[in-house]
Amino acid sequence: MDDGGHAYAIREGFRINWMNMRDAATGQVMWESGEWDCGQDEMEAQIPCEILRCKQISRELNFSSLEVLTSLRLVQSVIFKGEPLEEWNFHFGFVIPNSTNTWQQTIEAAEEEEMLPAELLSGNVVIETTFFDGDYPIMTQRVRIWYV
Amino acid sequence: MGLLGLLKKMKKDDMEARILILGLDNAGKTTILKTMTSEDISHTMPTQGFNIKSIMQDGFKLNVWDIGGQEAIRPYWSNYFENTDGLVYVVDSSDTRRLEESSRELKQLLAEEKLAGIPTLVFANKQDLMSAAGAEDVSAALELDFIGDRVWQIQACSAKTGEGLQEGMEWLVGNCRKG
Numbered sequence: 001m002d003d004g005g006h007a008y009a010i011r012e013g014f015r016i017n018w019m020n021m022r023d024a025a026t027g028q029v030m031w032e033s034g035e036w037d038c039g040q041d042e043m044e045a046q047i048p049c050e051i052l053r054c055k056q057i058s059r060e061l062n063f064s065s066l067e068v069l070t071s072l073r074l075v076q077s078v079i080f081k082g083e084p085l086e087e088w089n090f091h092f093g094f095v096i097p098n099s100t101n102t103w104q105q106t107i108e109a110a111e112e113e114e115m116l117p118a119e120l121l122s123g124n125v126v127i128e129t130t131f132f133d134g135d136y137p138i139m140t141q142r143v144r145i146w147y148v
Numbered sequence: 149m150g151l152l153g154l155l156k157k158m159k160k161d162d163m164e165a166r167i168l169i170l171g172l173d174n175a176g177k178t179t180i181l182k183t184m185t186s187e188d189i190s191h192t193m194p195t196q197g198f199n200i201k202s203i204m205q206d207g208f209k210l211n212v213w214d215i216g217g218q219e220a221i222r223p224y225w226s227n228y229f230e231n232t233d234g235l236v237y238v239v240d241s242s243d244t245r246r247l248e249e250s251s252r253e254l255k256q257l258l259a260e261e262k263l264a265g266i267p268t269l270v271f272a273n274k275q276d277l278m279s280a281a282g283a284e285d286v287s288a289a290l291e292l293d294f295i296g297d298r299v300w301q302i303q304a305c306s307a308k309t310g311e312g313l314q315e316g317m318e319w320l321v322g323n324c325r326k327g
């Protein structure tokens with residue numbers, strides 16, 4: 001198989017199954033995506049605005065790969081009105097063929113006084129996650145956040 | 149920054165530690181992690197790959213890697229050895245028939261060059277079960293007293309009740325080589 005064929009197979013065999021967000025202090029799920037529709041370019045999440053009062057939140061992502069990957073990494077950015085504000089990189093490295101994997105990231109929330117009100121954030125925040133194998137992009141998913 | 153307000157900006161030069169959790173299938177690795185993050189443990193499925201928990205606090209970053217323990221997955225364990233700062237080996241203390249198999253896998257890990265000298269914590273898990281062997285019996289079955297090339301510790305625990313988990317992990321993180 002040539003490189004292009006292999007890259008195609010990786011993409012075809014890769015999927016994000018679900019995502020969720022929790023109050024990290026209690027482990028309580030604040031939002032979960034359910035089965036992910038991979039065909040959708042942007043997905044919407046209705047998140048209870050209480051999450052803005054959580055001291056720590058965790059975001060979890062579950063994905064599968066049919067193919068073996070040697071150098072999986074992810075870039076996740078939080079975008080507010082089109083401006084990237086925060087960015088995380090995570091290097092997974094090796095991915096077992098035919099595997100299902102999860103990555104959960106727990107982060108501290110900002111101090112309450114630094115926080116924008118929910119009305120201002122709602123609908124203007126997008127969490128964008130891109131997976132790469134080495135330098136090669138596999139897929140990008142966007143979740144637009146609505147605080148309800 | 150901080151304007152988005154959802155998350156604090158990550159500091160530069162943070163300390164980072166990588167913990168690897170291994171052990172036979174059904175030992176309780178994933179349940180241990182879930183209990184430590186207060187998650188519901190009633191629907192835990194066998195791990196068909198890895199589960200990673202990245203925890204960031206006060207500029208300190210902890211990445212915990214839990215890899216599936218099924219026999220078919222074990223040949224892939226070695227892909228996750230690199231840069232490990234601490235090893236957790238989980239044993240189902242109630243499954244006395246498999247202590248020998250568990251001992252064999254641990255010895256192979258301890259012989260790995262990439263894990264040489266890495267501080268090692270053995271969790272004698274499932275202590276809430278009547279049938280569980282005590283930490284001393286698990287230690288004897290795994291011949292831990294013969295480990296001479298690293299700091300190690302055995303900790304009785306129950307992923308179900310949470311007993312022993314914090315003590316064990318605090319010992320390990322405290323013994324990790326830093327930075």
Ligand SMILES: Nc1nc2c(ncn2[C@@H]2O[C@H](COP(=O)(O)OP(=O)(O)OP(=O)(O)O)[C@@H](O)[C@H]2O)c(=O)[nH]1
Pocket residue numbers: 171172173174175176177178179180189192193194195196215216217218238273274275276277305306307308309
């Ligand atoms: N009674 C009791 N059951 C436990 C304990 N820890 C785990 N279990 C149960 O043991 C089973 C296996 O737990 P897992 O956490 O999935 O085991 P694992 O080591 O992650 O297994 P693999 O992912 O296949 O490697 C589950 O049914 C758990 O509920 C414990 O401390 N006490």
Ligand SMILES: [Mg+2]
Pocket residue numbers: 177178179193194195214215216217
């Ligand atoms: Mg597991």
